[in-house]
Amino acid sequence: MAPRVVIVGLASDFGCQVQMTNIEDDLLDVLGLIDLQYWQLASSGHMPEEYDIAIVEGAVTTQEHVELLKRLRKTAAVVMTIGSCADTGGILALANCVDPDVAYAAVYGKGPEVARGRRAPGPVDAVIHVDYRVPGCPIDTDEFINVLSRALQGLADRTPVDPLCAICKTKENVCFLDRGEVCLGLVTRTGCGAKCPTLNRPCTGCRGLAPDANLEAARAAFVSKGLDPTELERRFDLYNAAREVTR
């Protein structure tokens, strides 16, 4: 029997769910492997009572999200997160850098009133255990398929723990640091194939802090390259402002 899957979105712009529809060539193959019971973006149906795999997109920003995640964890044998928002809190976690009352007032006028049940935005694994993750903003469809097939086969999660520079070197990119530009690849989790540096854009850290990153050494590297070391963390906040909250 094909595993029953639900795809759920928390706070996000649904970009990663849209990205899943971009699988195109392989979408039918992938759908053939699973019994897709609920897909928030693509259907108006209701969440079933039972399912085997829960795929979660989006950051946790409300108490409601917390309850939902607890329910998912209780029901599903496997929880998989997709995208930066779910993985690190993503761009939404930038809200942690400002006074939330002021921010809410600026956006919604009435402020705290509309924000009942709100929570400092954070990643899914701050609330529940996550079995498999597909980091990135947006996710890479190839990585998604690979992680999903690992989940289906019951293979161990192999989210990389090293920084990006090695794969960037294999693409023969001239290092941004040597061109006097900030790049976050030296502390960001690899696995994206260094797409951005290869397209001549510095890494912005969307895949989160590499678990084996050496931040202090990275700051020192910035200094030796004539870059402002405080820029490392300031820029890293773009996708990773929730990191102090959880790590």
Place this chain on the structure above:
Amino acid sequence: MFFRVIDKERLPDLIAGLSSEYEVVGPVEKDGRFVFAPISDPAQVRLDYDTTLLPPKKWFLPPKETIMRFCRADEEVVDDEVFAPPRVLFGLHPCDINALLLMDNVFLEGYVDPYYKARRENTLIVGMSCMPTETCFCNVWNTDEVHWGFDIFLTDLGDRYYASLRTVKGAEILDRHVANRAVSDEDTREFQRVVHRFKQGFNNNVDTTQLPVLLDAKFDSPIWDEIGDACLSCGACSMVCPTCYCFDVADRLEPDQKTGLRIRTWDSCQFKEFAAVAHGQNFREDRASRVKYRYYHKQWGYLSKFERVLCVGCGRCARACPAGISPVKVIEALQTGEVQ
């Protein structure tokens, strides 16, 4: 070995001629640095290159390669053909040719690697003389000279090249594609003057006397912790190194889960999971032990097996390391007890 001379202005004839028979790969410019890439026009070739971002090893051991496809249901291999087109690597410096000879010890002795072997056999090597750059230290390992491992080696004598022909094939292709003449006494004298000037050009003269003894004596030195603290464990050093050969092999299934691919990718001993084994054991969990391992393997482990160090002094790691860690600095730190 025998020798011929060709006029510098005739060199494009050789490249164009080779292109009619082979895929020619040579140094070309990329964003102000250089890479080995396929050549479509002799004018692209930049023989004044200092060094390339990646060494030529990528043409024998690609960073990522599907080594076979298999069918899951019957566990049969469906495709394990090796892609090894006839190719010429043009313009390799002595360090890079020596590096391939060190790789050969690993991939062609004992357990022969059919992928590497097929490409090695289908590739001709045309070497090119160079001048030392700030990061070069091939002189300390004697890899600034190369006596085999190439088909043709061209030494730049200003208006002409002194061509050393190491193989019959090399002699044939030279003769077939470019006007050449016999070597005069004056050519040989000039050759020696050029080589001498080259040897005078090095400014890295790190003392490697009894290096294995130094390494063993300093096995527990706090120097390693200091270097480990500075290291980002990014693996850049291994990727750009012409003599680092470690790889990882992993299987993955196609989206339909019916067929699978076995994929080989470059690996690095600087990665945390490199020495991790079942049950969560990791022989080199901390950074210091990983950096130390890289140097021990290169300058002691390999040496004890093949009587050479596993480094050709190309300086690529020194250029690539964001923390400025390099063999010269590490050896000097062990000697002086201070990281510079």
